[in-house]
Amino acid sequence: MWCPVYAQDKREEITARGKIDSLRRFADGALTENRRKDFIDALYECSSCGQCHVVCPVRINTHELWEQARLSLVNAGIPQPAGQIKQLAAIKEFDNPLGKPRNERSRWAQVAWKAGLLKSPVPLWRERPAPVIYFSGCMASYEPTLQPIAVQSARLLQEAGVDFAILGEDEPCCMSKLRRMGDPTFPQEAQKRADQLARMGADTIVVSCAGCYKGLRSDYARFWPRPQKVVHFSQYLDQLIREGRIHLKRKTPLVVTYHDPCHLGRHNQVYDQPRRVLQSVPGVKLVEMPRHRAFSSCCGMGGGLKTVSPEIQHKMAEARVREAESIGAGAIVTPCQTCYLGLLNGVKAAGDSGMKILHLNELLVRSLCPDIAHESVDSAFARAAP
Amino acid sequence: MVQIELVDFPKPWLLFDVMVGLSLVYMVIAFFRKWLGWGRGIVEAAAGPRDYKRSSMVWLNEVFFQRQLFALSFPRWLIHILIFYGFLGLALLPATAFILRATGYFALSNTLPYYYLHPEGYIFVKIWGDSFGLLLLVGLALASIRRFLLAEARQTSNQMDIMLLGLLLAVTLSGFVQEGLRLAPLPAEIVRYSYIGRLFSPPGTHTLEQLRPWLTACWTFHFLLVVTLIVYLPHSKLMHSLLAPVIIGLNAAEEYKREDLYWPDMKKYWETRSPQD
Numbered sequence: 325m326w327c328p329v330y331a332q333d334k335r336e337e338i339t340a341r342g343k344i345d346s347l348r349r350f351a352d353g354a355l356t357e358n359r360r361k362d363f364i365d366a367l368y369e370c371s372s373c374g375q376c377h378v379v380c381p382v383r384i385n386t387h388e389l390w391e392q393a394r395l396s397l398v399n400a401g402i403p404q405p406a407g408q409i410k411q412l413a414a415i416k417e418f419d420n421p422l423g424k425p426r427n428e429r430s431r432w433a434q435v436a437w438k439a440g441l442l443k444s445p446v447p448l449w450r451e452r453p454a455p456v457i458y459f460s461g462c463m464a465s466y467e468p469t470l471q472p473i474a475v476q477s478a479r480l481l482q483e484a485g486v487d488f489a490i491l492g493e494d495e496p497c498c499m500s501k502l503r504r505m506g507d508p509t510f511p512q513e514a515q516k517r518a519d520q521l522a523r524m525g526a527d528t529i530v531v532s533c534a535g536c537y538k539g540l541r542s543d544y545a546r547f548w549p550r551p552q553k554v555v556h557f558s559q560y561l562d563q564l565i566r567e568g569r570i571h572l573k574r575k576t577p578l579v580v581t582y583h584d585p586c587h588l589g590r591h592n593q594v595y596d597q598p599r600r601v602l603q604s605v606p607g608v609k610l611v612e613m614p615r616h617r618a619f620s621s622c623c624g625m626g627g628g629l630k631t632v633s634p635e636i637q638h639k640m641a642e643a644r645v646r647e648a649e650s651i652g653a654g655a656i657v658t659p660c661q662t663c664y665l666g667l668l669n670g671v672k673a674a675g676d677s678g679m680k681i682l683h684l685n686e687l688l689v690r691s692l693c694p695d696i697a698h699e700s701v702d703s704a705f706a707r708a709a710p
Numbered sequence: 711m712v713q714i715e716l717v718d719f720p721k722p723w724l725l726f727d728v729m730v731g732l733s734l735v736y737m738v739i740a741f742f743r744k745w746l747g748w749g750r751g752i753v754e755a756a757a758g759p760r761d762y763k764r765s766s767m768v769w770l771n772e773v774f775f776q777r778q779l780f781a782l783s784f785p786r787w788l789i790h791i792l793i794f795y796g797f798l799g800l801a802l803l804p805a806t807a808f809i810l811r812a813t814g815y816f817a818l819s820n821t822l823p824y825y826y827l828h829p830e831g832y833i834f835v836k837i838w839g840d841s842f843g844l845l846l847l848v849g850l851a852l853a854s855i856r857r858f859l860l861a862e863a864r865q866t867s868n869q870m871d872i873m874l875l876g877l878l879l880a881v882t883l884s885g886f887v888q889e890g891l892r893l894a895p896l897p898a899e900i901v902r903y904s905y906i907g908r909l910f911s912p913p914g915t916h917t918l919e920q921l922r923p924w925l926t927a928c929w930t931f932h933f934l935l936v937v938t939l940i941v942y943l944p945h946s947k948l949m950h951s952l953l954a955p956v957i958i959g960l961n962a963a964e965e966y967k968r969e970d971l972y973w974p975d976m977k978k979y980w981e982t983r984s985p986q987d
Contacts, residue, residue, distance in 0.1 A: 351747075381778060382950075382957040383971055593970055618970035 326379045328622045329370060329629070332639040337366035340376035340386050347393055367393055368405050369636065372504060372627030374590040378618045387591070390627070394506025407631040408505045416509075419497045420462035429465045430492035432705075436475040439704035441696045443482040449489040449524060456481070456488035457526040459540070461533030462497050463661050469668070470661045472701035476685035477532050477557055479696050484569040488530070496520060500539025505628045511547070514539075518547035532557040532685075534660035535626070538587035556588060558659035558684055562597035565604050572691040575607035580682070581653035582610060583644065583667065584620035585660035598659045598684060605687050613647045621647065625666035634669075641670025645679050655680035657687060717892045717918060719925040723811075726933055730808060733940040740944035741952065765959075765966040772962065772972075773955045781973060789852045796846025797878075797951070800885070803839055804936065833903050839889070840906040846882050847906075850875060870947045877939055878948075884932040886910045891925050 325331050327339050336342040337359075346363035349355045355363060372387040380386060394404070403409060414423040433446040449457060458481060464474040481488050496517045502510040521529065521540075531537040531554060541554040555563075564570045582602060588594040595617045602610050615621045624630060624640030644667060648656045656679060658664055667681040689696050771777040776794070780787040810823040825831045857871050890910025893901045895918045901908045943949060965971055 378971060379778075379782065381772075381776075382954050383961040383965065384957070385961070385965075590970070593968060595970070 326375050328373060328375065328624070328640050329636060331643065332636050333369070335366065337362045338369055340380065343367060343390065364397065364402065368408070368632045369629060370627055371622045371624050371629040373586040373622035375619070375622065378590060391503060391506060395508060398506045399508055404505050405632050408628050411631055412502060412505060412507050415497055415499065415501055420466060421501060422462065422466050424466045426493045429495055430490055432465060432471045432474045433478060433490060435705055435708045436478070436701070439708060441475055441701060441704055442479055446478050447489045448492040450492070450494060452489060453524065454487045454489040455527040456486055457524065457529045458488045458490050459495060459529050459531045459536060460490065461531065461536040461661070464532060468705065469665060471705060472698045473532060473661050473683050473685055475701050476689050476696055479693060480561065480570065480685060480688060483692055484564040498536040498539035500535055500543050501628065503543050504626065514544055515547045518544050519549060522549045522552055528553045528555060530555055530557055530560045532661065534585040534587040535662055538591050542592060556594055556659065558598040558601055559594060561601045561688065565601060570692065572605050572688065574691045574694070576605055576687060576690045577607040578654055579609045579611060579652065580655045580657045581613050581648045581651060582616065583623065583656050583658040583663055584617055585658060585663045586622050586626055588660060589620055590618055601684060602657060602687065605691050608687060611651050611653055613651055615647065623663050623666035623670065625662045637666060638669050638673040641666045642673040645670040645674050645677050648679055649677060655682050657682045657684055659684035717895060719922045721926065721929055729937045733937045737940050737944055744944060761966060765963045768962040768966045768972050769959050772958045777973065785856070789849050789856060792845045792849030793853065796842050796849055799838065799842025800846055803835065836903040836907070840904050843882060843886060844906050850879050850882060874946050874948055877935070877942065881932070881935045881939055884928065884935055888928045888932050891921055891928055894921055
């Protein structure tokens with residue numbers, strides 16, 4: 325039972341085989357009205373995690389197929405589910421899925437500086453361009469639960485002496501959700517953003533969201549006007565640690581397991597660097613879950629699934645939490661802010677679980693600069709709340 | 711050298727050649743029509759340079775050794791490999807006869823067709839046929855047990871599975887029954903080469919004269935089943951036996967570098983694989 329959605333909702337239409345069978349019949353006009361509805365529901369009740377790509381005997385790139393099928397349906401006049409349409413509208417109108425104003429995008433950096441959580445103010449690109457752009461993404465910029473991740477990322481870059489800047493209100497949404505949900509305007513929107521970012525001429529764009537990383541690195545591959553280095557924050561941390569620019573000294577005794585985000589692992593083959601980062605934290609013992617690396621079980625946050633079926637997402641994340649419990653891990657660590665949110669839902673759904681969910685940054689700051697551990701940032705932001 | 715006389719009985723060769731020829735033409739046309747349907751998709755060029763040597767190695771490993779299946783699930787691999795090589799080996803017998811008989815029509819060669827189609831090649835043909843038939847039979851039996859007794863029922867595959875497994879079993883068993891009938895009038899020293907076929911011989915003593923109508927009927931029934939299989943193939947799950955190597959080749963040419971997809975390091979794979987399957 326490879327499909328993590330099917331594991332929670334035993335309808336065969338959901339599996340890769342079921343979807344392909346329905347897709348074939350749909351294309352031939354041979355689906356009954358009821359099965360047509362089931363097929364469309366199943367197509368969107370999929371987190372596009374790519375597990376079926378890995379276990380497919382002929383390695384069909386299934387997540388590309390599902391996204392392309394969604395696009396084809398929309399082009400044929402069959403729209404996405406209502407929840408996704410609403411989210412897509414917010415992304416297009418506000419340049420973020422939360423519908424927040426653009427001028428609040430860098431508020432986290434200002435609050436963090438005022439609260440003494442950073443070594444220096446984070447420069448805005450338009451005021452002081454730098455070789456490295458830290459691209460925090462919509463969720464870490466606006467979502468209070470995730471803002472500590474942006475703050476910690478900026479602080480870790482400062483600790484390593486990286487010359488970087490953020491884009492502030494010039495930071496665009498990567499629009500990868502448009503691709504995930506089959507919106508036909510994705511190519512134009514992606515082209516605009518690739519041109520905008522390329523014009524800035526930064527050497528490296530460091531992205532802390534796995535979804536943005538997939539967007540900028542994989543989805544934008546044909547839109548960049550010239551080759552652009554895009555790295556995930558965990559890869560960049562690995563590089564900084566290996567270059568000796570980050571020294572982790574303080575012991576953090578904890579048995580942890582690593583959750584591979586789909587967009588980082590299966591979709592971009594980033595498996596080793598985050599694990600190396602984890603293992604470089606003194607006192608941390610890494611244990612692997614039965615399903616890890618290419619077989620990592622999705623937490624359900626991708627592909628627009630959560631918008632369509634939050635209860636399935638909760639069950640998927642709960643299953644992941646139970647898997648971590650089964651190997652005696654004290655915490656699940658992930659370098660993806662979206663998975664982080666998703667796994668927190670899993671702990672809530674589990675009810676009786678004492679499993680801790682930690683972002684990869686959290687482990688590093690506990691060892692390097694514990695003054696900006698998640699709770700400290702949370703309380704500083706709570707004090708600064710209007 | 712064993713002196714062997716072929717068990718001769720009337721065979722409708724003209725019907726055989728026409729039916730097999732037509733069914734093969736139909737299979738190719740049906741395959742082509744399906745291919746045109748698949749061609750409706752969007753064609754995108756693969757990114758990056760291709761390494762044909764490395765992707766060919768991936769292809770060989772995936773098609774002939776079915777490496778991914780071996781790593782994911784040994785029982786599934788065993789079933790698959792038994793059916794794959796059993797079917798391939800058995801298909802080569804009539805295919806070779808069909809081709810060699812055709813070369814005979816056109817007087818292209820004498821030695822090989824003569825050896826293959828006459829008593830001198832008997833032992834080779836019998837051992838070959840029985841061995842690959844046994845592989846197929848065991849594979850099909852295991853597949854039936856796994857599919858219908860052990861695995862969860864799947865509505866989208868059950869009908870196809872029943873039809874295909876039933877047809878393959880019918881072809882294999884009718885082949886062995888035919889073989890058993892053919893062996894019935896022969897002495898034991900010759901029969902022993904058909905070590906599986908002899909198990910299907912009718913009990914008691916029978917003359918060739920008594921068996922001839924049955925032999926003709928069984929031979930015709932067996933090849934008609936084979937023709938049915940060829941005609942059904944493009945519409946069945948067995949289509950993957952033709953398609954999978956093509957798709958594996960195309961996909962491997964694009965993603966051959968992905969170690970998480972093609973597992974060059976089996977040790978690492980065993981450490982990574984899920985215990986769930």
